[in-house]
Amino acid sequence: xxxESHADFTEFATVAWPRLVRTAHMLTGDFHEAEDLVQTxxxxxxxxxxxxxxxxxxxxxxxxxxxxxxxxVRKKRIAHLLMPFLPESVHRSHGGHAEAVEQSAVLVQALxxxxxRQRAVVxxxxxxxxxxxxxxxxxxxxxxxxKTHARRGLEALRTHPQLSLHPADQEAKR
Numbered sequence: 001x002x003x004e005s006h007a008d009f010t011e012f013a014t015v016a017w018p019r020l021v022r023t024a025h026m027l028t029g030d031f032h033e034a035e036d037l038v039q040t041x042x043x044x045x046x047x048x049x050x051x052x053x054x055x056x057x058x059x060x061x062x063x064x065x066x067x068x069x070x071x072x073v074r075k076k077r078i079a080h081l082l083m084p085f086l087p088e089s090v091h092r093s094h095g096g097h098a099e100a101v102e103q104s105a106v107l108v109q110a111l112x113x114x115x116x117r118q119r120a121v122v123x124x125x126x127x128x129x130x131x132x133x134x135x136x137x138x139x140x141x142x143x144x145x146x147k148t149h150a151r152r153g154l155e156a157l158r159t160h161p162q163l164s165l166h167p168a169d170q171e172a173k174r
Contacts, residue, residue: 001050009049012057013042020065026123027069029108037072041065061136062128066120073116110160118153121146 001009017038024034024041041064045052052060111119117139122132124138135146157163 005050026127030114037069041068070116100116110157110163114153118149121149122153
């Protein structure tokens, strides 16, 4: 890779990193796994950097991020089947933004019940603000498939006990 290509990639990765980590966090449900996912995706992208048309870089990275996450979920599922017990989560929130952290944690837990494809559609649609056609291109599927995954994913989220309205909120709606 030429020095100019390397510098171009470094600039892209530096600017895109925060956005990619936020998206990956919504996909993985864990900040550290999100960073690992972005790092893996960027490493694979670096190897192909010269071949990626510059006007398709953002679509390429989103597609790669989603595909790498789906692969990660499959590998993790196999590892869980082979483990006699599941490891305890070691992440706990400390500090001043407890409510925001708790809301984020609830959303991440709710997203975890979705299939990898449903989760990808919901995150790309409502977190990345992509339209159905763009999501279809990223996931390499039809717009109808995107709509189906979005509908099923939102139905699952609406029925998730931690995302349902509190009793006081339900009374206020009446």
